Amino acid sequence: MNKQTDENKLNVPKKDYCTPMHTAEHILNQAMCRNFGSDRAFNAHIEAKKSKCDYHFNDSSKIPTTEALIVLEAEVNDIISRNLEVTSRIVTREEAAKVADLSRLPKDASEMVRLVFVGDYDVCPCIGTHVSNTKEIGKFRIISTDFNDGVFRIRWKVEGKI
Numbered sequence: 001m002n003k004q005t006d007e008n009k010l011n012v013p014k015k016d017y018c019t020p021m022h023t024a025e026h027i028l029n030q031a032m033c034r035n036f037g038s039d040r041a042f043n044a045h046i047e048a049k050k051s052k053c054d055y056h057f058n059d060s061s062k063i064p065t066t067e068a069l070i071v072l073e074a075e076v077n078d079i080i081s082r083n084l085e086v087t088s089r090i091v092t093r094e095e096a097a098k099v100a101d102l103s104r105l106p107k108d109a110s111e112m113v114r115l116v117f118v119g120d121y122d123v124c125p126c127i128g129t130h131v132s133n134t135k136e137i138g139k140f141r142i143i144s145t146d147f148n149d150g151v152f153r154i155r156w157k158v159e160g161k162i
């Protein structure tokens, strides 16, 4: 089974995902990196009603507390509410590596890389489709979380726009 997220599938866009949810995934990943020193989700399942993202946490003492998750949710909503433009640019791998982590690009990814920017908050390589402005996303809500075998899973949704 392919465990790569949409963000990593630079060559083959997934057909059936929801654009606002997927854009929220970008913001959630950046918020996880900033708040918990986590990597971006290594596995994601994005659907219109409910999505989930999985993060590696080798040290269980580092997993987010309930209080920290409230802060995380608020940060994602703060970014959404800033009405940031979501833009993309196609650059060489070399140029992309200066601003984004390319370590998880598939080996057969093309030499040119499409970077997706959420304002100046997040940049990552992605071939997917996104809203053009974060105001199209709606409200981000964490539904539940759990931690098993070094994997912290966040189940979440967005409300109000879809």
Ligand SMILES: [Zn+2]
Binding pocket: 006, 007, 022, 023, 026, 116, 126, 127, 128, 129, 130
């Ligand atoms: Zn994307």
